[in-house]
Amino acid sequence: GENVEQHPSTLSVQEGDSAVIKCTYSDSASNYFPWYKQELGKGPQLIIDIRSNVGEKKDQRIAVTLNKTAKHFSLHITETQPEDSAVYFCAATGYGQNFVFGPGTRLSVLP
Amino acid sequence: EPEVTQTPSHQVTQMGQEVILRCVPISNHLYFYWYRQILGQKVEFLVSFYNNEISEKSEIFDDQFSVERPDGSNFTLKIRSTKLEDSAMYFCASRTTGPTQYFGPGTRLTVL
Numbered sequence: 001g002e003n004v005e006q007h008p009s010t011l012s013v014q015e016g017d018s019a020v021i022k023c024t025y026s027d028s029a030s031n032y033f034p035w036y037k038q039e040l041g042k043g044p045q046l047i048i049d050i051r052s053n054v055g056e057k058k059d060q061r062i063a064v065t066l067n068k069t070a071k072h073f074s075l076h077i078t079e080t081q082p083e084d085s086a087v088y089f090c091a092a093t094g095y096g097q098n099f100v101f102g103p104g105t106r107l108s109v110l111p
Numbered sequence: 112e113p114e115v116t117q118t119p120s121h122q123v124t125q126m127g128q129e130v131i132l133r134c135v136p137i138s139n140h141l142y143f144y145w146y147r148q149i150l151g152q153k154v155e156f157l158v159s160f161y162n163n164e165i166s167e168k169s170e171i172f173d174d175q176f177s178v179e180r181p182d183g184s185n186f187t188l189k190i191r192s193t194k195l196e197d198s199a200m201y202f203c204a205s206r207t208t209g210p211t212q213y214f215g216p217g218t219r220l221t222v223l
Contacts, residue, residue: 044202045214089153098144098167098169101154103152
């Protein structure tokens with residue numbers, strides 16, 4: 001089955017700096033890769049996703065890149081703000097199947 | 112904006128008791144999921160449900176677990192005889208025919 005690894009497990013950045021979180025997956029059949037943000041005591045909230053037929057996607061300060069050959073995808077957050085502090089989870093799945101999540105990255109944005 | 116809702120937000124129960132966790136998925140969604148998250152760990156898939164039947168389940172989802180869609184709006188997870196290790200956050204999620212799953216706020220289950 002699919003296995004997703006995620007690095008780093010914790011990340012601290014200064015406000016205004018960029019943050020990058022990387023995930024690798026094992027199943028080459030996976031074709032959908034969402035990123036979720038989880039704030040304390042809340043459920044995961046989708047922030048961006050990418051499908052396997054696209055190499056990069058951007059939404060304002062957030063971007064995701066996908067390297068299908070290497071089986072890894074990354075989340076990029078630019079101009080970080082304190083409200084970006086949260087746990088971020090990547091996931092990989094075949095279309096319409098259950099998500100396999102990475103172990104999460106705790107991002108702290110220091111003012 | 113429509114969202115997935117879950118009740119209760121926190122459930123405390125004694126070991127061996129039955130619990131029912133409730134979810135109201137987004138109204139036009141067709142696929143429903145339960146996930147759990149043990150404190151400090153990643154979110155793990157439990158079960159998926161479509162067209163009034165289970166489509167897939169993980170090894171965590173043993174005979175103590177069951178799911179039901181008793182009416183057109185609710186989706187429930189029942190744990191028949193809770194164990195200490197069932198203590199976790201339980202998330203419901205739903206989707207349309209697209210791949211994006213929308214998660215509810217979760218129910219924190221504490222088994223004493």
